[in-house]
Amino acid sequence: MEEYHRAPLWCTDDYTEFCSEDEGTLHKLIQGLRDFYFTETLCDVTILTEGRTFLCHRVVLASVSPYFRAMFTTCMVESQQGEVSLLDVSSSTIETILHFIYTGEAAITLGNVEALFTVSSRLQITDMQEQCSRFLIKTLNNDNCFWTYRLASTHYHSRLLEMAMKYINWHITSIFKNEDFLHLELGEISKILSSDQLMLSSELSVYHVALSWWKANSSGDRPLPVELRRVIRLQLMLPHEREEVEKGGSWEECDLQELPQFRPRQGMFENWIVFMDLAAEDETSWKDEMRWSYDDYEEEKEDDFFMDAYDPGSNKWNRLMPLKYVSHAECVAVGSYLYVTGGESLDNSISKTFYMYDSMTNDWSELPSMMSPRIMHGFLSFKEKLYVVGGSNEDGILDSMECFDLSKHCWSELFKLPYPLRSFASAQLKGKLYIIGGQTKPEYSIKGLLIYDIASDIWSLIPNKMNVGYGGAVAMDNKVFVIGHYSDRSKESGIGDYSDRYGGAIGGFRYEYEGLTSSTYSGFVLDEKGCLCENLAVPPLPQKIETAVVAQWGHRIYVFGGNDRDEFYKNVYYWTPGNSRWTKCYQGSRPPINRWRDFSCAAIQVPLSKLYPLIPGRSSFSVTSA
Numbered sequence: 001m002e003e004y005h006r007a008p009l010w011c012t013d014d015y016t017e018f019c020s021e022d023e024g025t026l027h028k029l030i031q032g033l034r035d036f037y038f039t040e041t042l043c044d045v046t047i048l049t050e051g052r053t054f055l056c057h058r059v060v061l062a063s064v065s066p067y068f069r070a071m072f073t074t075c076m077v078e079s080q081q082g083e084v085s086l087l088d089v090s091s092s093t094i095e096t097i098l099h100f101i102y103t104g105e106a107a108i109t110l111g112n113v114e115a116l117f118t119v120s121s122r123l124q125i126t127d128m129q130e131q132c133s134r135f136l137i138k139t140l141n142n143d144n145c146f147w148t149y150r151l152a153s154t155h156y157h158s159r160l161l162e163m164a165m166k167y168i169n170w171h172i173t174s175i176f177k178n179e180d181f182l183h184l185e186l187g188e189i190s191k192i193l194s195s196d197q198l199m200l201s202s203e204l205s206v207y208h209v210a211l212s213w214w215k216a217n218s219s220g221d222r223p224l225p226v227e228l229r230r231v232i233r234l235q236l237m238l239p240h241e242r243e244e245v246e247k248g249g250s251w252e253e254c255d256l257q258e259l260p261q262f263r264p265r266q267g268m269f270e271n272w273i274v275f276m277d278l279a280a281e282d283e284t285s286w287k288d289e290m291r292w293s294y295d296d297y298e299e300e301k302e303d304d305f306f307m308d309a310y311d312p313g314s315n316k317w318n319r320l321m322p323l324k325y326v327s328h329a330e331c332v333a334v335g336s337y338l339y340v341t342g343g344e345s346l347d348n349s350i351s352k353t354f355y356m357y358d359s360m361t362n363d364w365s366e367l368p369s370m371m372s373p374r375i376m377h378g379f380l381s382f383k384e385k386l387y388v389v390g391g392s393n394e395d396g397i398l399d400s401m402e403c404f405d406l407s408k409h410c411w412s413e414l415f416k417l418p419y420p421l422r423s424f425a426s427a428q429l430k431g432k433l434y435i436i437g438g439q440t441k442p443e444y445s446i447k448g449l450l451i452y453d454i455a456s457d458i459w460s461l462i463p464n465k466m467n468v469g470y471g472g473a474v475a476m477d478n479k480v481f482v483i484g485h486y487s488d489r490s491k492e493s494g495i496g497d498y499s500d501r502y503g504g505a506i507g508g509f510r511y512e513y514e515g516l517t518s519s520t521y522s523g524f525v526l527d528e529k530g531c532l533c534e535n536l537a538v539p540p541l542p543q544k545i546e547t548a549v550v551a552q553w554g555h556r557i558y559v560f561g562g563n564d565r566d567e568f569y570k571n572v573y574y575w576t577p578g579n580s581r582w583t584k585c586y587q588g589s590r591p592p593i594n595r596w597r598d599f600s601c602a603a604i605q606v607p608l609s610k611l612y613p614l615i616p617g618r619s620s621f622s623v624t625s626a
Contacts, residue, residue, distance in 0.1 A: 033057070033060055033102060034102050034103055036057065037056065037057070037060075037098070037102045038102075040055045042057065043055035043056055043057055044057060044058050044082060045057065045058045045061065045072070045078075045082050045083070045084060046082060046083045046084070047083075047084045047086060047094060047098075048083060048084065048085045048086065048087060049086050049087065049089055049090065049091040049094045050087055050088070050089065050090055050091055051091050052091035052094075052095075054094060054095070054098055056098065058072045060101065060102065061101070064101050064125055064127065065123050065124050065125050066124045067122070067123045067124040067125075068084075068123070071084065089115075089119055090115065092112070093112065093115045093116060093119050094119070096112065096116060097116065097119060097120060097123070097125065097128055100125075100127075100128050100131070101125070101128075106128065106131055108131060108132060108135045110139065113132050113135055113136060114151065116128065116132050117129060117132035117133070117136070117151065117155070118151075118155065120132065121155045121157070129155075129157070133152075133157060133159060133160045136148050136151075136160060136164075137159075137160065137163045140163065140164065140167045142171060142174060142175045142178060143178070143180075145164055145167045145168050145171070145175065145180075146168070146175075146178070146180035146181060146184065147180060148160065148164045149161065149164040149165065149168060149188075150188075152164055153188075165192070165195065165197070166197065168192060169195055169197040169198050169199055169266065170199050171199075172192075172198055172199065172200060172209065173199075173200065173205070176209045176212060176213070177212065181213065182212075182213060182216040182217070184213065186217075186225065186227055186228075187227070189210070189213050189228070190227045190228060190230075190231050193206055193209065193210055193228070193231045193232070194231040195265075196263055196265060196266060197265070197266045198265040198266060198267060199265070199266055199267035200265055200267045200268075201265075201267045201268055201608065202237075202241065202268075203232065203233050203234070203236035203237045203241070203265070203268075204237060204241040204244065204245070206231075206232055206233070206265070207232050207237075207245055210224060210228045210231075210232060211224065211248070214228065233262075233263070235262045235614060236262070236264060236265075236268065236611065236614065238610065238614070262614070262615065262616055264360075264607055264608075264611060268607060268608050268611060269336065269605040269606060269607055269608070270311065270313060270605075270606055270608060271312075271313075271553055271554070271603050271604070271605055271606070272309040272310060272311050272318065272603070272604055272606045273309065273310045273311075273312065273551045273553060273558065273560075273601050273602070273603050273604075274307060274308075274309045274320065274331070274333070274338055274357075274601060274602055274603075274604050275307060275308045275309065275310070275549070275560070275599055275600075275601045276307065276329045276330070276331045276340060276343075276599050276600045276601065306319050306320065306322050307319070307320040307321070307322075307323060308320075309604075309606075310560075310572070312553045312554075312556070312558065312574070315585060320357070320362075321357065321362055321363060321364060321619060321621050322621075323340070323355060323357070323364050324355075325345065325346050326340070326342075326343035326344065326345055326351055326353065327343055327344045327599075328342075328343045328344050328375050328376065328599075329341060329342055329343030329351075329600065330342060330343075330374075330377055330378070330379035330388075330600050331379065331600050331601070331602045332379045332380060332381045332386060332602050333381075333602035333603055333604040333605075334381050334386075334406070335604075335605050336358065336359045336360050336604065336605040336606070336607070337356055337357065337358055337359070337604070338356065338357040338359070338602060338604045339354070339355070339356050339357075339367075339379075339381075339386055339404075340354070340355040340356075340357070341353075341354050341370055341374065341377070341379050341386075341388055342370065342373060342374035342375055342377060342388075342391065343375060344375055349373075350373040350374065350375050350392075350393040350394060351373055352369045352370040352371070352372060352373035352374065353366065353369055353370075354366070354367045354368060354369055354370055354404070355367065357604075359604055359605065359606045359607065360607060360615055360618065361615065361617050361618050361619060362612075362618050362619040362621060363618075363619045363621075367404075367409070368404075368409065368410060368411060370388060370402060370404075370411060371400075371402050371411055371413060372393065372398065372400055372402070373393045373394075374388065374390075374391035374392070374393055374398065375391055375392055375393060375422075376391050376392055376422040376423045377389060377390050377391025377392075377398070377422065378390060378391070378424060378426035378433070378435060379426075379600075380426055380427070380428040380433055381428065382428050382431055382433075382454055384405065384406045384407050385403050385404065385405055385406065385454075386403065386404040386406065387401065387402075387403050387414075387428075387433060387454075388401065388402050388403070388404075389401045389417065389421075389426065389433065389435060389452075390417055390420065390421040390422050390424070390435070390438070391422050392420075392422045396420070397420035397421065397422050397439065397440065397441060398420055398421075398422070399416045399417040399418075399419060399420040399421065400413065400416055400417075401413075401414045401415070401416065401417060401452075402414060414457070415457050415458075415459070417435075417450065417459065418450065418459050418461060419440050420440055420441070421435065421438045421439070421440055421446065421450075422438055422439055423438050423439050423469050423470055424436055424437050424438025424439075424446075424468070424469070424471075425437060425438075425468055425471040425472055425473035425482050425550075426473060427473040427474055427475040427480045428475060429475040429478070429479075429480055429528065430478070430528065431453070431454045431455055432451050432452060432453050432454065432528075433451070433452040433454065434449060434450075434451055434473065434475070434480050434526065434530065435449060435450040435451075435452070436449040436466075436468050436471065436473055436480070436482055436526070437449065437466065437467065437468025437469055437471060438468070438469060439469060445467055445468075445469050446467075446468075447463065447464065447465065447466065447467050448461065448462050448463040448464045448466070449461075449462050449464070449526070449530050450462070451530050460530070462529070462530035462531070464530075464531070464532055465532075466482075466524060466532070468482060470547045471483065471484055471550075472484055472548060472549060472550025472551075472559070473550065474550055474551065474552040474557055475552075476552055476555070476557070476577065477577060478527075478528060479525050479526065479527060479528075479533065479536070480525070480526040480527075481523060481524075481525055481538060481557055481577070482523055482524050482525070482526065483523040483538065483541070483548075483550045483557060483559055484520070484523065484541060484545040484548045484550065484559060484562055520541075520544060520545070521540040521541045521542075521543070521544055521545075522538070522540060522541070523538030523541065524538060525537075525538060536577075538575070539575065539579070539580055539581050539582060541559065541573065541582060542571075542573060542582055542584065543562075543569060543571070545559065545562035545563070545569065547561075547562055547563055548560060548561050548562025548563075548569075549561060549562075549599060549600055549601045551601050551602065551603055552603060553574075553603050555576055555577070556574045556575065556576050557574060557575050557576075557577070558572065558573070558574045559572070559573045559574070559575075559582075560572055560601065561599075571584060571585075572584070572585040573585070
């Protein structure tokens with residue numbers, strides 16, 4: 001694996017030989033410390049517990065615990081006397097923790113996990129606490145989720161608290177009558193019901209959950225306390241729902257100005273797959289020759305270009321708010337926002353425009369343009385930043401990368417790719433950008449992949465035998481799934497009649513040149529390090545496909561469209577990892593997409609249609625079914 005750094009780690013004019021770490025020596029060191037512990041050799045500190053003493057080594061305890069390090073490196077009495085008193089801790093708990101410190105192994109059970117988590121938190125043994133946290137996350141269920149939530153909250157463990165809260169949010173409808181739920185404190189129930197992530201499709205349900213808790217924790221018919229009234233979002237209630245609340249007699253007049261802004265809960269959204277395949281509905285040649293007709297087709301203005309959206313839940317197509325025409329653009333979704341970069345304009349120029357679609361307001365806005373115009377580039381998101389990678393324009397194939405900060409609302413240039421690249425598959429996994437295959441020049445396709453570590457600003461080159469172009473990729477289950485691509489069997493590939501001034505083919509128009517280029521049935525899986533997962537197979541696609549769009553929806557991977565040289569498809573398939581075959585959606589789900597042009601897609605959150613009339617400032621343009 002090669003690494004490309006922004007700057008060398010060190011520089012010197014004199015040659016110096018550095019010895020690498022000897023794994024054999026490290027193993028002997030660990031084994032020696034373990035033997036010293038079990039044979040009580042060279043011990044210099046004693047831990048006193050309830051009913052038992054343990055002989056240990058200061059340097060070992062101090063190396064894994066800031067608690068012990070501070071104790072043994074200061075003038076504390078324990079440092080002088082060589083004894084640490086932990087009489088309020090059971091000997092079995094200390095024994096398990098010490099065994100973990102010296103061996104890296106711990107027997108964690110439902111019976112001892114709370115004590116191990118609590119004591120390791122107190123002693124600041126983070127590795128032990130993380131082991132307990134992972135165990136608790138794996139064993140989360142309806143009966144222990146509130147107990148786990150309280151444990152994590154008490155010890156300020158953010159990861160465990162996040163996962164416990166996530167479980168509660170997703171299962172609130174099945175656990176709100178549990179005994180543990182009814183025994184929550186007012187502050188705890190208020191915090192839970194204030195979450196944006198609650199999987200409830202109606203705010204009236206949030207009110208019923210709050211009322212159920214209040215009736216179990218109060219006497220008489222007193223109205224809800226102000227702490228609960230403030231977390232219930234009346235703005236999300238339909239008129240008949242508000243009427244039910246008012247008639248219930250459990251609500252007092254409340255200043256609406258104090259209520260939170262209009263924010264739907266997670267359960268009030270549905271996920272659609274939106275396609276950047278813009279076409280004018282009134283251009284007869286496009287409509288008749290390249291697009292499937294809408295049943296409710298209406299004549300539109302010449303400059304109206306619509307977007308298609310697929311709802312996998314209902315297996316229906318929708319048409320969204322129009323956008324100024326741009327083809328071959330790339331898009332990425334962050335929550336209820338869709339971001340669109342670059343592409344080709346009507347005058348055939350390459351664009352550097354940057355648009356945002358807000359599904360809440362059902363409207364587009366133009367954001368600050370990219371630093372360089374791009375086409376056939378990568379577009380990925382991580383946390384509050386969007387990353388644009390490579391691509392091509394009038395100057396040729398690009399090696400540049402830039403980033404848009406959503407909080408600062410501006411672009412910045414990042415470290416360049418090791419070489420110019422376009423037409424690759426890409427995905428983001430755990431803060432790393434995976435750039436798979438692609439073309440570094442029109443006649444040369446790359447084997448292997450690049451991985452960009454966002455935190456360290458380092459590119460790594462991972463070689464493998466896969467030759468990928470015009471494929472799709474999604475990250476799921478700590479893996480990267482690469483689906484559908486063409487595979488060159490040499491360094492050359494034929495370009496069809498649509499060869500262009502940007503150094504290659506637009507839209508994947510390719511023909512077989514002396515048997516060198518072909519579409520594939522195949523897909524493959526990469527692990528976090530970019531290595532092929534030989535034991536995890538993707539079943540063959542029903543058709544040879546390249547230039548298809550690939551999207552994740554829930555735990556499914558969807559494939560839309562694509563082509564095999566001169567044959568173009570109008571099919572939709574999905575696959576759930578673990579299944580042995582792809583499933584074809586029924587005929588009615590054939591996408592109304594422009595088959596002759598490249599397009600991209602992203603899964604975006606869209607509010608439930610019943611909320612449309614309640615959303616302030618929402619565009620009156622009607623989202624229609626295709």
